[in-house]
Amino acid sequence: MPTVVAQYCLTVSDLDRSIRFYEDVIGVKVKMRVEGDGVTEVLLGDDQGGGQLQLASRDEVDGPIEHGNALWKIYFYVDDVHATVGRVPDGGGVVDDPPERLERWPATIAFVRDPDGYRIELLQVHDD
Numbered sequence: 001m002p003t004v005v006a007q008y009c010l011t012v013s014d015l016d017r018s019i020r021f022y023e024d025v026i027g028v029k030v031k032m033r034v035e036g037d038g039v040t041e042v043l044l045g046d047d048q049g050g051g052q053l054q055l056a057s058r059d060e061v062d063g064p065i066e067h068g069n070a071l072w073k074i075y076f077y078v079d080d081v082h083a084t085v086g087r088v089p090d091g092g093g094v095v096d097d098p099p100e101r102l103e104r105w106p107a108t109i110a111f112v113r114d115p116d117g118y119r120i121e122l123l124q125v126h127d128d
Contacts, residue, residue: 074119092114109121
C-alpha cells in the first residue's frame with residue numbers, strides 16, 4: 001500500500017460546537033466517535049475516500065486553544081464556495097477573505113476560521 005495522508009487531528013475547546021461547524025458549514029460527516037482516557041475523538045470525512053479530520057476534546061485542555069505558529073491552514077474542496085462561506089457566521093466561524101475567482105486557475109477560493117480560530121481555505125474548482 002502506498003503512503004497516503006490519512007487524517008489531521010485538531011484539539012478543540014467545544015467538541016459538539018466543532019462537530020456542528022464541520023458538518024453543517026463545511027459538509028463533512030461524522031464517521032466515528034472514540035472515548036478514551038482523558039480524550040474524546042470524533043473522526044469526520046466523506047464517502048469518497050479522501051483524507052479525514054479528527055477533532056479531539058482533551059480533559060487537560062481548558063479554555064481557548066493555543067495555536068502557536070505551526071498550523072497554517074486546513075484545505076477543503078467544496079462544491080459551492082459562496083454557499084459554504086455564507087454558512088460560516090451562523091456556524092460560529094469567521095470569514096477572513098470572501099470568495100475570489102482566481103485568474104491563474106479555474107477556481108474560486110475563500111479563507112475562513114472555525115469556532116476555535118483554525119484557518120480554513122475553501123476551494124471550488126470550475127470546469128472551464
